[in-house]
Amino acid sequence: MSKKVELFIPCFIDQLYPETAFNTIKLLERAGCEVMYNAEQTCCGQPAYNAGFWDQAKEVGSKFLNDFSDTDYIVAPSASCVGMVKSGYDDLFTNTTEHNRCRSIQRNIFEISDFLVNILKKEYFGAELVGTAVYHDSCSALRECKIKEEPRKLLSHVGGLEIVEMRDQETCCGFGGSFAVKFEGISSAMAEQKVKNAQAVNADYIISTDSSCLLQLQAYIDKHNIPIKTIHLVDVLTSGWANI
Template sequence: MKVELFVPCFIDQMYPETAFNTIKILERVGCEVIYNPEQTCCGQPAYNAGFWDEAKVVGEKFLNDFSEEHYIVAPSASCVGMIKNGYNDLFTNSVEHNRCRGIQRNMYELSDFLVEVVKRDYFGAELVGTAVYHDSCSALRECKIKDQPRQLLANVGGLELVEMKDQETCCGFGGTFAVKFEGISSAMAEQKVQHALDVKADYIISTDASCLLQLKAYIDKHQLPIRTLHLVDVLTSGWANI
């Protein structure tokens, strides 16, 4: 199976190892990974800020950078949600309408792809400790992803997955929301981290680097005894011991 990889901006610039780990997982399940080095952004920052004309220009490039022939996988529910939903606002009844629909049908967040398409949920990963899974707004509400990451994490050796209070509440990032409403955003991050600490979690795990960046900033500022990890990095942890 050939799979095209889309690497989101946050991961490309701040968590490149997560991108490489995504390739490792896809190759482990037998996929031939295709990476187009000309790819850039999906257009979500401009779209969320209300600059739809600018977002459409970036979106047109995305549609040209990927094909309708293969699955397209990204380690980010946020970007997948933008392409599957936001592109409806940008390209419905446009000259790119049909091509956009083809791309949307092929677009998958990694955990959804592994569980629902490849039908694999065990990768020999090992991570000792207690973790909470943070349901990002994009994963839960836009991509309808809830059970897939938990199914994958349940098969990580040594990891105890627990639920926390207000499990489905936003972390406060929300793209430009964190900039426009800094005080509210920080308070939401504080609440999310505190709920994780209340259940004695060692890790906060999510499908979205943007959420993890938001939570890590609060954790680092207050020097709290908890770490943030992307789901991809958890699924490839401990592989050297296999």
């Protein structure tokens, strides 16, 4: 029997990486899930929350709570947005009329690697991608969602791909939402450090489960014409399927 999954596609992916959204559906369906998508969904409220506009974040968050079921699994290809719902919503909805519904959704929402490995117990999807890669631990994945080994387990089964660790593996890429705008110099220097650490281990790819981090790093890569490509975990796990 297939698991029923509601798909949450964050703003970043919807606007900038739509192919990752479609690949997320393909991946979940290959894992045996029945995927549902509510086209009325918008944002989780994280940008407003991080900027300190909690009233506006609560308004957006309330819509999120109403757009999704409190009984089905909710899966997103973004640890950042999942982390917002799992922890940020504590600040917005604790002891409100939406308290119980919020808690149910918090229990049911998962970042995709966490869902595949820990809920579905599936790690191999027949993907192929030739090259050497580093996995970038996003702050949200590592610190809010407690995801560390799950993406690495999935990537270990990708044919032709060698995963290596880089220096300062758990250091931030410098994006941090509005941080990258307000503190451009510091943000760029952090991106530079991350990319140089990837270069030092001769990586062809930088892989992550957060598109915002990939956007930050790819901007630095493009500006300096560096021969490294950033790629979302989902896009890696659906690579080479036509060759199977």
